[in-house]
Amino acid sequence: MKLRKTNIMKIPRIVFIGLFLFIYLSNSLSVYAWGSEGNSDTSQQKGVQLSGKIISEEGDPIAGATIKIKGNTFVVKVNEEGGFKLDLPSENETIIVSASGYFGREMIVGGENPKPIDIILKKDVNRLGDRNEIYNLFGSRRKDLVTGAYSQIYGDQVENYGVTNNELRLTGLLSGLFVMQGNGEPGDEGSSMLIRGRRTFRGNSPIILVDGFERSMSLLDPNEIEAVTVLKDAAATARYGLRGSNGIIQVTTKRGKEGKVKVAANIRGGLKKPTTEPKILDSYDYAMLYNEAQLNDNPNATPRYSETYLKKYMNARNGIIEDPNDIYLYPNINWYKEFTNDNTWQQRYSVSLSGGNDFARFFVSGGYLSNSGMYTTDKNANTYSTNSNQDLMTIRSNVDIHVNKRFSISLDINGRQEQRRWTGARGSAADIFRALINTPPNAFPVFQKDVDSATGMQMLGGTKDYTNNPYGLLNRKGYSLSLTRAMAASLKMDYELDFVTKGLFVHGELAFDSEYLMYTNRNKNFSVWGVDVDANGKPKYEEGSKSYYIKTGSDTQMSPGGEYPSTSRKMNYRLGLNYSRVFGDHHILAEALFNQREISQDIGDLPRIYRGGDGQISYQYKNKYLADFSMSVMGSEQFLKNDRFGVFPALSLGWVVTQESFLKNNPVLSFLKIRGSVGETGWDDIGGYFLWYQKFSNQSGSTAFGQTAISVDGIQEQAFALDNVTWEKDLKYNIGLDARFFRDRITLTADVFKETNRDIMRAPELPYSMGIRFPDFPIGKVENKGLEISLSYNDRIGNVKYGISGMVTYATNKILEMGEAQKLYPYQMVTGHQLENRFGYIALGLFKSEEEIANSPVQTFTTLVKPGDIKYKDVNNDGFIDSYDQVYLGGGPEPNFQGGVQLNLEWKGFD
Numbered sequence: 001m002k003l004r005k006t007n008i009m010k011i012p013r014i015v016f017i018g019l020f021l022f023i024y025l026s027n028s029l030s031v032y033a034w035g036s037e038g039n040s041d042t043s044q045q046k047g048v049q050l051s052g053k054i055i056s057e058e059g060d061p062i063a064g065a066t067i068k069i070k071g072n073t074f075v076v077k078v079n080e081e082g083g084f085k086l087d088l089p090s091e092n093e094t095i096i097v098s099a100s101g102y103f104g105r106e107m108i109v110g111g112e113n114p115k116p117i118d119i120i121l122k123k124d125v126n127r128l129g130d131r132n133e134i135y136n137l138f139g140s141r142r143k144d145l146v147t148g149a150y151s152q153i154y155g156d157q158v159e160n161y162g163v164t165n166n167e168l169r170l171t172g173l174l175s176g177l178f179v180m181q182g183n184g185e186p187g188d189e190g191s192s193m194l195i196r197g198r199r200t201f202r203g204n205s206p207i208i209l210v211d212g213f214e215r216s217m218s219l220l221d222p223n224e225i226e227a228v229t230v231l232k233d234a235a236a237t238a239r240y241g242l243r244g245s246n247g248i249i250q251v252t253t254k255r256g257k258e259g260k261v262k263v264a265a266n267i268r269g270g271l272k273k274p275t276t277e278p279k280i281l282d283s284y285d286y287a288m289l290y291n292e293a294q295l296n297d298n299p300n301a302t303p304r305y306s307e308t309y310l311k312k313y314m315n316a317r318n319g320i321i322e323d324p325n326d327i328y329l330y331p332n333i334n335w336y337k338e339f340t341n342d343n344t345w346q347q348r349y350s351v352s353l354s355g356g357n358d359f360a361r362f363f364v365s366g367g368y369l370s371n372s373g374m375y376t377t378d379k380n381a382n383t384y385s386t387n388s389n390q391d392l393m394t395i396r397s398n399v400d401i402h403v404n405k406r407f408s409i410s411l412d413i414n415g416r417q418e419q420r421r422w423t424g425a426r427g428s429a430a431d432i433f434r435a436l437i438n439t440p441p442n443a444f445p446v447f448q449k450d451v452d453s454a455t456g457m458q459m460l461g462g463t464k465d466y467t468n469n470p471y472g473l474l475n476r477k478g479y480s481l482s483l484t485r486a487m488a489a490s491l492k493m494d495y496e497l498d499f500v501t502k503g504l505f506v507h508g509e510l511a512f513d514s515e516y517l518m519y520t521n522r523n524k525n526f527s528v529w530g531v532d533v534d535a536n537g538k539p540k541y542e543e544g545s546k547s548y549y550i551k552t553g554s555d556t557q558m559s560p561g562g563e564y565p566s567t568s569r570k571m572n573y574r575l576g577l578n579y580s581r582v583f584g585d586h587h588i589l590a591e592a593l594f595n596q597r598e599i600s601q602d603i604g605d606l607p608r609i610y611r612g613g614d615g616q617i618s619y620q621y622k623n624k625y626l627a628d629f630s631m632s633v634m635g636s637e638q639f640l641k642n643d644r645f646g647v648f649p650a651l652s653l654g655w656v657v658t659q660e661s662f663l664k665n666n667p668v669l670s671f672l673k674i675r676g677s678v679g680e681t682g683w684d685d686i687g688g689y690f691l692w693y694q695k696f697s698n699q700s701g702s703t704a705f706g707q708t709a710i711s712v713d714g715i716q717e718q719a720f721a722l723d724n725v726t727w728e729k730d731l732k733y734n735i736g737l738d739a740r741f742f743r744d745r746i747t748l749t750a751d752v753f754k755e756t757n758r759d760i761m762r763a764p765e766l767p768y769s770m771g772i773r774f775p776d777f778p779i780g781k782v783e784n785k786g787l788e789i790s791l792s793y794n795d796r797i798g799n800v801k802y803g804i805s806g807m808v809t810y811a812t813n814k815i816l817e818m819g820e821a822q823k824l825y826p827y828q829m830v831t832g833h834q835l836e837n838r839f840g841y842i843a844l845g846l847f848k849s850e851e852e853i854a855n856s857p858v859q860t861f862t863t864l865v866k867p868g869d870i871k872y873k874d875v876n877n878d879g880f881i882d883s884y885d886q887v888y889l890g891g892g893p894e895p896n897f898q899g900g901v902q903l904n905l906e907w908k909g910f911d
Contacts, residue, residue: 048091050109052117053082054099062121063259065099070106071582079357080259088114097121135229135252137239138212138591145620147628147652147675148235149734149751151175151790151807155225155254157902162270164346164371164390166217166225166251167191172900175749175788175807176232177249180894184274185429186346186371186390188420191218195232195247197811197896198835199757199784200728201818202685206230206247207240211412213511213572214597215488217251219416221367221394223266223350226254233734233753234679238650239614241634245683245730245757253412255398256354256361266350271343272374283332283442284313296868308536313442329537331445331461336436338446339470344374356400363398375423375432381475385421388429392418406496406505415487424477425523435468446471448529448549455555462528464552469528476526478558486515490572503581507593509574518565527553568601576615587620610636612645626654626675636684639725640692646727650679671740676733683728686761687776691725726778730757747792754785756816764819779819782835786811786896794904801906808899825876827887836892841885842873857881 054065061082068075069088078084086095092110102121109117133140134150151174158169168191171179176196183190195206208217217228229250231237237244281289287310291303305313309330315322316332352365373388396414403409422428444461446469452459460469460476490511497504529549532540541547576593592615600607612634619627628651635645654675657663663672705712736751760780792805813835820831830837847853847867857874859865859881875885905911 048088048110048112048114050086050088050095050114050117052084052119054078054084054097054119054121055082056102056121062099062102064257065097065102065121067095067097067119070094070096077258135227135250136236137209137231137248137250138593144656144671144673144738145623145626145654147626147654148231148677149176149233149736149753150236151177151230151232151749151788152227154227155222158228159222159225159266160268162272162346164348164369165189165191166220166222167193169222170228172807172898173902174228174230175790175809176247176751177230178809178811178895178898183429184374185388185422186373186420188388188390188422188426193249194811194894195230195249196753196755196786196788196809197784198813198894199245199730199755199782200683200685200760201762201780201782201835202683202687202728202760204246206249207243209248209250211251211253211490212509213488213490213513214570215513217249219392219394219418220251220253221348221350221365221369221396223264223352223367224253224365224394224396224414226252228252232751233652233677234650234681234732235628235630235652235677235734237681238648238679239616239630239632240681241612241614241632241648242610242636242646242682242684242727243634244632244648244681245728253396253398253414254352254354254363254365255400256356256363258356258358258361261353261355264352264354266348268348270346272346273343274374278336278437280334280336280437281441282313282317282334283330283440284310284317286440286442287313297864297866306536308538312537325449328445328449328461329531329533329539331442333441333446335439335441335470339376339436339474341374341376344372346371359402361400363396365394365396367394368392369394373423375474377423378471378475384479386423386475386477386479387421388423389421390418392416406498408494410490410492412490412492413488416484417486418482418484420482422480423474424480425521426480426482426519428473428477431468432470432473435470435473439466439468439470444469444528444530448531450529450549452527452529452555459529459549460526461530462552463530464550467528467552469526472526472528476524476555478523480522481520483518483520484515486513488513501579501581504577504579507574507576507578509572511570511572513570514567515569516565516567518563520563522558524558525553525556527551527555566602568599570600571598572596585622587618587623589616589618589620591616608636608638610634622659624656624659626656628652630679634682638684638686638690639727640723643726646682646729648680648682650677650681650732652677652679668741669739670742670744671738673738675737676735678731678733681730681732683730683757686725686727688761691722691761691775720775722775722777724778725761726759728757728761729759730755745793745795747790747794749788749790751788753787755783757782757784762818765821777819779817781815781817782813783816784811784813799908801904803904804901805904806899806901808897810897812896825884827875828884830888833888834891836894838889838892839886840889841881842875842887844871844873847871 054062054067056062061080063078063080063082065078065082066075067078067084067086076084076086088110090110091112092108094106094108096104096106097119098104099121105119105121132143134143134146134152136146153173158173161169163169167179168181168189170177178194178197180192181189182192193206194204198204207214209215210217210220229252231248231250237248240248287305291305294301294303312326312330313332315326316330321327348367348369350365350367352363354363356362369390369392371390375387377387394414394416398410398412400410401408423432443466444463446461448459448461450459451457460472462469488511490509493508495506497506529551532547532550534540539548572595574593574595576591579588579590581588592613594613597610598607612632614630614632616628616630631647631649633645633647652675654673657672657674658666658669663669703712703714704710732753732755734751734753736749739748740746758781759778760782761776761778762780763774763776764779766774786809788807788809790805790807792803794803796802815831815833815835818831820829823829828839847856847865847869849867853865853867856871857879859872861882872881872885874881875887878884
């Protein structure tokens with residue numbers, strides 16, 4: 001569906017025109033504002049070339065070093081031998097040399113015909129690395145100069161973790177990020193993430209970007225990951241417009257570096273084992289406790305299990321078999337142990353090649369993952385596997401080409417093919433584990449000793465109360481498959497417009513994603529057989545008689561159909577201008593982008609489009625005073641024509657205190673920056689599709705008309721159309737500080753945040769007498785606030801580097817408005833409590849006697865109360881325990897607090 005043309009679409013044009021005027025004026029006024037710039041601009045002068053090597057004090061080349069001219073943003077990276085060539089605009093220039101793990105140098109070089117020089121850098125023995133870049137939405141910025149709230153880790157910090165899902169690899173590593181796991185099936189771990197907790201009644205998951213585009217990170221080969229960055233406050237996410245409120249997780253993949261070709265191969269294997277296992281009673285203990293429970297309910301009851309049962313169960317515990325039939329009539333089976341493995345194997349292989357020169361750089365990688373399930377299946381039962389498993393192949397190619405001095409281009413292509421297998425139908429794991437844990441050990445044997453003449457297979461044990469024989473669930477329910485093939489390509493181009501003004505370039509991006517998914521369902525059912533026994537567990541009928549077994553269920557053929565293919569495609573377009581210029585002590589950065597994102601699929605909804613413009617203007621004075629203003633204008637066809645676009649601004653400020661004269665070269669405080677931000681972000685999860693459009697559907701049932709009483713279907717009105725459907729608007733505040741102590745040995749980052757999210761689409765609580773289903777209205781309002789702290793200590797002793805780091809995140813939310821109807825008792829109102837909340841009864845202990853029961857409020861939800869049952873509090877003091885006594889008990893299963901600790905040790909490259 002095309003976006004309709006509106007006046008607000010002129011805003012991106014206004015942004016571009018304004019940026020051009022800003023650049024023109026700043027360039028024209030530069031001579032007057034910063035007179036030295038007018039004299040030092042030598043872009044039209046004849047330059048000279050400087051060459052040489054950057055080496056350590058020991059004379060070893062420093063391959064990762066960079067060199068640039070002071071006041072110029074263009075950076076030259078040295079080759080593997082530490083060599084470099086640098087064009088100087090004039091005969092005398094100041095250059096800045098830096099390298100990871102070394103102290104930087106600033107020096108004047110040049111001359112009419114400069115000779116090759118060796119630049120020696122001193123090692124900074126107190127630092128483990130100098131990863132100074134923070135990857136933001138559309139580029140990167142020096143960590144010390146960012147004013148927004150970010151957390152970032154690098155690929156080598158997560159790639160060796162023994163889990164296959166990249167989202168779970170982040171657990172406890174990034175402040176502000178909550179990671180939860182809801183499943184354990186291979187490839188279907190059910191991971192979920194929250195950034196700074198919940199803030200809406202609707203979807204709270206963050207946006208995940210891979211190299212700037214919305215893609216899944218869970219299936220990336222960890223060998224491909226350069227860095228993972230969490231963007232948290234408005235300053236970091238406002239430019240993402242309608243989709244920024246829940247925060248953004250950005251994955252940056254590796255790129256080639258100048259130098260010789262490097263080949264890296266990784267082989268990872270591991271054993272998976274459950275962290276906890278259920279402790280299962282055996283048949284004797286189960287029978288004893290069952291009898292005890294019966295007698296507690298009724299002292300005059302006849303116990304379910306006689307002495308014969310108890311004797312046979314004790315024999316089974318001790319491995320004594322008095323009669324061959326005992327293993328069928330008096331089974332003792334730990335179902336969990338019987339059908340799960342103690343350990344299961346996972347393996348991952350990857351290989352990558354990277355390298356390049358000053359013309360082209362490349363990074364190419366491929367990977368394979370095999371992740372097997374923990375079920376114990378019978379490999380001889382079928383010609384196909386019924387165990388859960390995941391097989392994944394990935395491939396990536398990132399290529400960067402400097403076509404000429406001004407024009408550069410990047411082409412990224414990546415793909416994956418994944419196959420997942422489930423036992424029975426997808427999602428059957430819950431049924432299987434329910435059967436493994438809830439089936440009593442004495443309920444039935446795995447197999448009866450006879451063969452079903454109809455199928456030729458051995459009879460499975462089971463009863464009318466317990467039909468889910470675990471062996472049958474794992475081997476006689478068929479299987480399901482999903483096959484995913486996905487390809488993604490992105491093309492990025494930069495063209496310098498330094499002939500217009502220094503520091504200006506045009507930037508364009510085009511990305512295409514395509515995914516094909518086919519789900520195959522091959523299911524069937526099985527029957528179970530039980531023996532009709534008397535009170536002592538002995539068969540009522542002789543073996544061989546038709547009444548000896550009781551059959552439940554039926555055996556069916558495998559379903560012949562069940563293939564459900566679907567495809568989806570995404571297109572992304574970006575075009576804009578970037579400007580970066582240094583005028584003496586002043587550094588100005590500006591960017592304006594037009595962007596559009598289209599999402600389409602073969603089935604379901606019509607194509608969806610996001611369109612708009614965004615930009616940012618940054619100012620830095622002496623790397624001491626920092627200011628950033630960003631804004632996005634974005635719209636979607638899901639909103640009414642007259643209110644289709646939203647404006648999302650953000651302002652952030654920073655003060656690098658250690659740049660002040662009174663703190664410079666402080667031996668204790670190496671670095672201190674105080675920062676703050678305020679801004680508004682959006683979220684477009686409105687809970688429906690084209691809510692502003694009136695919809696009708698076929699009425700369930702029909703009405704008879706005419707003399708011959710012909711049935712005619714009717715049409716019924718669905719929820720009525722809205723004229724105020726809108727996106728959520730989240731006003732965010734953040735105050736933070738970044739500090740380093742004792743020559744950067746200790747690093748501290750702390751943030752305090754508060755968010756108020758309003759206009760959340762939610763249905764009000766209205767009486768059914770209205771006679772219509774009300775849609776959602778923008779009436780919800782939620783407050784979310786909390787704090788984050790991360791602390792690390794890094795040092796080295798000789799060749800040994802070591803470090804410890806930790807982080808804690810706390811976030812809590814409160815419902816301010818949700819359209820809730822007034823309750824009879826105020827303590828039952830949900831408003832004022834957390835989004836994820838639980839209401840229930842207050843337990844006061846257990847009833848100890850019949851007298852205590854008689855003197856207590858009447859429990860209306862049960863007809864029989866006995867000593868040992870739970871005693872509940874009568875909150876409203878009406879003499880009855882009923883729904884009016886339910887109160888707020890606390891939040892849901894998601895945590896408000898999460899933390900983590902990481903230890904690092906490295907010796908001569910081994911870590």
